[in-house]
Amino acid sequence: MLVEVLFYVFATILIAAALAVIISKNPVHAALFLVLSFVTSAAIWLLIEAEFLAIVLVLVYVGAVMVLFLFVVMMLDIKVEEHRRGFTRYAWLGWITAVAVIVEIVGVVTARRFGVDITRGAAPWPASYSNTQALGSVLYTHYAYPFELAAVVLLVAIVAAIALTTRTRRGLKRQDINRQVNVQSTDRVRLVKSMDAKSP
Amino acid sequence: MLASVSTVWSALPAYAQSTAWIVVITVALIISVALLTLWERKVIGWIQLRRGPNRVRIFGLLPGVGQPFADVVKLLLKEVIIPVRANKVLFVLAPALALIPAFATWAVIPLSPELVVANIDAGLLYVLSLTSVGVYGIILAGWAANSKYAFLGAMRSAAQIVAYEIAMGFALVGVLMVSGSLNLGTIVRTQHGGPLSWNWFWLLPLTVVYFISGLAETNRAPFDVAEGESEIVAGFHVEYSGIAFALFFLAEYANMILISALTSVFFFGGWLSPLDGYLPEGGAAADFLMAPSFFWLGLKIFVFLFLFLWLRATFPRYRYDQIMRLGWKVLIPITLIWIAVEMVMSYNHVGPWAT
Amino acid sequence: MAEPTLTWAGVAPATPEIYLVMALCAVLLVEAFAGEKRRGLADTLTLVVLLVGALVSAVYGHVSERTTLFHGLYVADELGYVLKLAGFLIVAVTLVYSRAYLEQRDILRGEYGVLCLTALLGIFVLVSANNLITVYIGVELLALSVYALIAFDRESGVAAEAAMKYFVLSAIASGALLYGMSIIYGMTGSLDLDVIAARVGAGHASLGVIFGLVFIVVAVAFKLGAVPFHMWLPDVYHGAPTSVTLFISTVPQLAYFSLTFRLLAHGLAGVTAEWTQMLAPLAVLTLIVGNFVAIAQSNLKRMLAYSTIANVGFILLGFIAGTPAGYSAALYYTLVYVLVALGSFGVILLASRRGFEADSLDDYKGLYARDPLLAIVMLALMFSTAGVPPFIGFWAKLRIIQELWVTHHNALVIIAAAASVVGAFYYLRIVKLMYFDAPVTNAPKPAGHFGARVALGLNAAAVLGLGLVPGPLLDLCARILH
16 A cells, blocks of 8 residues: 555656656756656665665666766756757657657557556565565576676777777877876976076 | 663554664764864864864863854854855755765664664665765755856766766675675674674775775865865855855765765674674673674774874875876776686685685 | 576587677777777787688587577577678678778777677677567667767768767667567567567467557668668768778678568567568668669769668568568578678778768769779679679569569569669669769879778679579578578
């Protein structure tokens, strides 16, 4: 009972926050609502005993991804109104897509009609069940192959980011930490005899 | 009297008990923060051959002890100024966002062998995710104030915290490999058997990395570029005044205590006694000193807090690019290398994996 | 749960992937430590890696019959074996062609080779995917590498624009793919393509499966570049550095063929009637738009992009036949197309110089007088794509039309034949430009690397040779998709 109430509370917040992400005029507000929707979906995951996924969602998306996202969004000087002009021209296309997607989702949710019952809930796990352990043992055995491939995807992302951004252009001034640290006073200051010193 | 209290206590339902503990811990934390500010000023004073605060007395005794309480009264009475062009909602929300994670993390910290508010399996992940959420308070404060200095502080802080969080996470991976559990109580229990079987001994590089990252995460000197008085006035909280400013202050000091507690739990045996097995059996004093209890955790927290203050009084502030370099190019590689070393040790059953 | 430990014999069919991951890490390290001092070292090493890879997988990767590995997430069969060998060799050839081009534009860096290798890994994953998760990871691995490759020349604004367009549109296609997959998963309760095939095949198709199918077909059509999801293709082919265009127009086609084959023809075989119905209008539109718009192009890269679209139409027609023979015709067509595209973009690469892209049709006027080899090679390739008999392209088109005829798709036969005639016009126009027109630009005299020219000659010889003796390749395609 309590779980159901909590679910509906979080679900309502989630939907409201997700809507607010799209509706907000201010990009920083939109990003913050996205954070809120991440946190509430984490809460919903907690309700279905997927505590590892829930906490990692907060850790990765809220703690790292969205921080960097905000970092960028805050630095942009976005003239919101300017961008919104001409935006509504394509709104009908969006509405058609939205209606189509909703119709399809309703179709899937009412899939019982097609002989597939997908909405039944699973029985709760015993208290000793550790979601983290279960995930770990499946990831490293059954799904080892896609897991390793996912690692390669991350590697590609790193290589691509480095290949596309760090490019030593000619004439670019660069910092050499070792030279900075090893600098001696004699490299910077040259003592010269003053002309005046010779005068009587 | 005491017996009746304990019967009433045990008759309470679980949620009432944990609520009571939450209140107790929160109040204790706030008082500790107050005393910590005093201690900080005293310690730095002594290091700099000054006296530190010594005027405000409590009941005419203990010169200086009244100082933090006088400060609180002063800050409470001052006006909270909200800049005209600031984003009001976020400006007010930001101090709360900074404070809440600093307190909420205490829920999973095992204070003594019996006492932990929420004994959850994924405790370590919970700690990591909450400490990473703390940065929002700082970023939003900087942005909402609509001030260049505040914004610069927020930007610096965001980049710094994301960088050091990775090193912190990797250091904790090392702890995980030793204990094989994400539960903080289990992590403490696997370290039993005297100071040399605590994690710091086999994970010394990770211990150092973790503590340095902790310093950086709390924006403490020498990593306090987010405030950087000499460069950007007071950084992200330059526009805050009165009690709103006090909340940031509270969050920062609560985070210091938190990082000290976490360092003790992860690397220094938490509530385990350092004298365990070193004293002769028998005698009430020896029993107390060898038994695990909150006393030992408190002592360890105090030592690390002193380290925080000592570092602040000793080191000049890092330059921003040096902070980034230290985080990405020094600390992260160290943790990665040590995780590999642990892998080898674990495979060959060395150290904590000897069984 | 007791999991069987991995043994070498158990993973031997996955040799190409395992080898490739280790090799690309090695190339990355070499580039990191020696790349600054010796430009081109990593590139040469990549080439060696590819050739050794072909050898290693030829020896160890062969399976006599269809086997699944890694708990059914990976399938090894003859199709995978052949496509992977082809993948190694084709990427090697693209690198040989691109070397001079990259050198002249100062973008010959180790990451280029590494990204080619990761893209190839993505292709291999797709080729051997037997699970929706593996399919998706393969698609992303390939796409991610290709985004970076397109934007590789940072000085070029058009390249950045092309990468951006491809990235945004591709993300939408990925979304559609995931959405379709999630619906299929919801309806069948499994991610395993074998299980899905059994469950979808068992009863009649439910509405939910069709919903999922729509999204998957859209995603596949996008990846292939079928009209109306072709918008990205001309811009990307045009905007990307020519060496990258060469890459993305060739090897990924192998992956997209097997994506279509594994997802639609295998996993969703139960609803073949439905997806052939969805693909048919796409194929017709693709043939018409591809061929007609190509006529209006003045840029050779754009023209070849539309030619690619037209060819995709033919490949789709092979799938529409809906029979193993039809799939093998599509496979044959794909291999032939890749061989020809390899040569065509190779010619553009070898004709270009520093500061001269050689991508305008005018640049090819009088090419025969300037560089007979390139002109002869281009002649062979254009005749082949146009479908002129002794060349290999003729057989490819013939096989597709044959299969459509056998399966009584008479209207499609007529459209395909008509489209070929229209296509012949613009292919032959290039031949006319090269041989009968006087040069208008004072284009520099082409003088490419010796190795690249030899490879190009061999490429053209293969187009002619396999056209004169089409038997072996046709038999191979028929055998591995019996």
